[in-house]
Amino acid sequence: MLVSLLAGLATGETIAAVRRMRRAVVAYLVAALFALIGLVFLLIAVTIWASRRFGEIEAAVGIGLVFLVVALIIYAVHRRTARARAGAAARQRNRDLTNAAVAAGVAAAPGLLKKGSGFALLAAPVVAAGAYVVYRLLSRPDPRDDF
The missing domain is CATH 1.10.287 (Helix Hairpins)
Known part of the structure; x- marks a missing residue:
């Protein structure tokens, strides 16, 4: 296991994996932000609908x-x-x-x-x-x- 880790460090594979992980984290955070905004608008729509129907x-x-x-x-x-x-x-x-x-x-x-x-x-x-x-x-x- 240690040899595999050292080989990964020597070949630059570990750095590439960290970069891929960083890009994935940024993409997931942006997607989560847009999903949160969408949920807020859906909640606003439900509130408007319920207020018209029930007060x-x-x-x-x-x-x-x-x-x-x-x-x-x-x-x-x-x-x-x-x-x-x-x-x-x-x-x-x-x-x-x-x-x-x-x-x-x-x-x-x-x-x-x-x-x-x-x-x-x-x-x-x-x-x-x-x-x-x-x-x-x-x-x-x-x-x-x-x-």
Whole structure:
């Protein structure tokens, strides 16, 4: 991966990619600006139509309530998905740390076994990991305690 990055830097491919990305960002921002202006004009048209049909105050209150309801729905959905993402990130972090610890242990095992007291040094983390697993299992709350 590092070789690929260095090769990209050496050939100028990275600079070209950054320029393409910059052009894309500018194009998307201009498109978003025009879309926002279009939405404002559509909102003005809906306000005029609703004010002719229902009255000025009623139209303004109704449109304001619609926007508040949409904002509350967006907020509720965001809160729910943020919690789910945070839980998934924590689980992934735990898996990554476990994998890194196992890889480090496997990589260090030959060097530790060559030394005189290597087995004791190798057994200590295994015993500690086992004790931690037992602790985690025993510290979980019992779901039957809720009744």
